[in-house]
Amino acid sequence: MYTPEYLQKVQESLSVKEDPAKLREKRFETSSGIPLKNSYTPADLPAFDPIGDLGRPGQYPFTRHVQPTGYRGRLWTMRQYAGFGTAEESNARYRYLLEQGQTGLSVAFDLPTQIGMDPDHEMAMGEVGKVGVSVCSIRDMRVLFQSIPLDKVSTSMTINGPASVLLALYLAVAEEQGVAWNQVSGTIQNDILKEYMARGTYIYPPRPSIRLITDIFGFCAENVPNWNTISISGYHIREAGCTAAQEIAFTLADGIAYVEAALKAGLKLEAFAPRLSFFFNAHNQFLEEIAKFRAARRLWARIIKERFGSNDPKSQMLRFHTQTAGSTLTAQQPDNNIVRTTVQAMAAVLGGTQSLHTNSRDEALALPTEASARIALRTQQILAFENRIADVVDPFAGSYLIESLTDELERMAEALIAKVDEAGGMVTAIEKGIPQREIQNAAYAYQKAVEKGEQVVVGVNKFAIQNEEKPELLRVDEALGARRREQVARYRAERDNGAVKARLEALAAAAKGTDNLMPLILAAVKAEATVGEVCDAMRGVFGEYQERLVL
Structure with missing residues (x-):
């Protein structure tokens, strides 16, 4: 230039x-x-090429945005992550948020559901309904979406190990509502690789887990064309302590592994790649975060074009959801979290996210109250309708700093992806502990900086106050676990157990072969098998993953 x-x-x-x-x-x-x-x-951009590096919004390499008009045609989806206690309580919260102007649902499941266990499992004691809603059957799923038309509202579900089971429940309820599957839209997270390196809600070992993922790809390509079959997540990797460059690299390396697995399973790239979606963290360093989103979008487009040989623009687009950084929230002076979240949300919007969740001020202490959830939603609405930061596509384009950071983050991410490739791909890299070690080292370095006072956390290691007034918090009823155990016992007594047994045996037999398992999972949940029972049928064939300690 x-x-x-x-x-x-x-x-x-x-x-x-x-x-x-x-x-x-x-x-x-x-x-x-x-x-x-x-x-x-x-001078910091000696080789900068506005055409090759940026292009127009909505065109390869998609650095600027995946849509030509950015948010001028349509704002990002305001998708607040919510769910707690019972299906009845969560349904009430969803309908409240929709009434307040939320434009999409995002379901948080409790820990037993996330690891494929029913509320009456001994490992579920004390965890039922605590970090999300308890769902174990088609009856629960009916209640969860009661009076919510599934052809009008898109739903994201943060579920991984049992993603196939929860998707089957959702599709069964859509059928009961009279909604055709081609009218259903939404996303399941379904990203198991990041669970092994950062989050921990896995069930099966990596290779059978990836089989389930590619089964979902194939099933939805034929039957649920508007469903995002995976949300490849850097969010939790960042929450575990990694850097922005590592977040890009490990997220896209996971994406490469899923594409390779789907191709190996015989799927055509253009049949599944347009429905791949991504999930990123909006962290504290405002300018680096804007550059991070741009670098990730450009790098993924190049990976699809150059590594996988596809010129299909829909396959090259990196579409992503963003959540503000939960790990940056503080229990001390929780109102400060409103400011943190606002700045992080601005970075996500200026970086071109397709949907956004803003964390609530009290989430370092408990699940958000209704008032806190409303403030978090209002934050997005103020950014969209008052601040008008969405009126120009990629407004930081051409900034010497932003373009320099975008280039450098892309370079660093490419180097880390090459390291994963050299290890034999992401599955093998995880088995060797490579990404886990990188994340641990970054998290340790950050914590040392906080403890030394080199990294200021306002209200914690600087500007602290004594005797803070405690805010009102949402508390889940401690008796919920006992009530749910009684409900599950009653549910099992009332259903046709012979039909359930037959469906579960058919699923276990199919798991030993190579057939797509989604139709059998769907048949099992329609027969009123529980989430735990369906997962157990596959546990008996696939086994359970045992974490390796990585130091």
């Missing part, structure tokens, strides 16, 4: 000399360790 002579002249005339003794910090750098200069000039 510029001649070498001109760039040399710029560097000589515009560079700033600083006296280190007068600076407030010894070094300025991003979470990924990218040094930050005093200011940026064209």
